[in-house]
Amino acid sequence: MIQKLSRHQIREKALQTLFSMNFNVAVSKEDAIRYVLSYQVKDEENEIQPPDHLIFLVSEVIVNQEKLDHMIEKYLAKKWNLQRISKIELLILRMAVFEICYIDEANVPSVAAINEAVELAKAFGDESSSKFINGVLSNVLKEKC
Numbered sequence: 337m338i339q340k341l342s343r344h345q346i347r348e349k350a351l352q353t354l355f356s357m358n359f360n361v362a363v364s365k366e367d368a369i370r371y372v373l374s375y376q377v378k379d380e381e382n383e384i385q386p387p388d389h390l391i392f393l394v395s396e397v398i399v400n401q402e403k404l405d406h407m408i409e410k411y412l413a414k415k416w417n418l419q420r421i422s423k424i425e426l427l428i429l430r431m432a433v434f435e436i437c438y439i440d441e442a443n444v445p446s447v448a449a450i451n452e453a454v455e456l457a458k459a460f461g462d463e464s465s466s467k468f469i470n471g472v473l474s475n476v477l478k479e480k481c
Contacts, residue, residue: 341387347431347452349373350393351460354427357398365394396438397430404430407437411475425465428456432473437481446477 341349352372357363363371369386397404405418408429412418418426432453436446450473457465 341390343389344452344455346387346390346393347456348459350390350397350431351424351427351456353390353394354397354431355424358423358427365391365398369394393431393434397427397434400434400438401430404433407433407476407481408472411472411479422461422465424460425457425469428453428461428465428469429472431456432469433476433481436473436476446480450474450477 349369349372353365353368356372357365357368360368366386369390373386405426408421408426409418412421421429432449435444435449439449450470453473454466454470457469461469
């Protein structure tokens with residue numbers, strides 16, 4: 337039986353994959369995705385095929401990292417820079433900015449991308465992460481990349 341992942345779970349797994357790759361640069365994208373998905377499997381009879389959107393999101397965030405970082409810096413407060421942002425917050429921002437700026441609104445509404453990023457920040461960041469993420473992404477949305 338093959339398990340299906342929701343869009344929220346796909347974003348969560350993409351974040352976990354990018355985070356693991358951030359600390360183990362020698363691991364391939366495919367191996368990192370398989371490793372993260374292995375925690376979703378409850379028993380040996382079930383398997384998870386990496387959803388296309390998961391592979392796409394991880395790949396595109398990696399390929400466009402420099403552009404995404406430049407965009408994020410543009411929307412930070414004046415005394416902030418990327419080095420001051422926690423790794424998890426930066427990864428959440430990269431994913432959300434990619435979805436807002438590079439994916440058609442009909443496929444991923446910008447508001448949904450922001451809401452998902454805020455939820456990821458609540459789950460994986462500290463107590464102020466969700467407000468920080470929401471503030472930066474609200475600025476991105478105002479100018480729409």
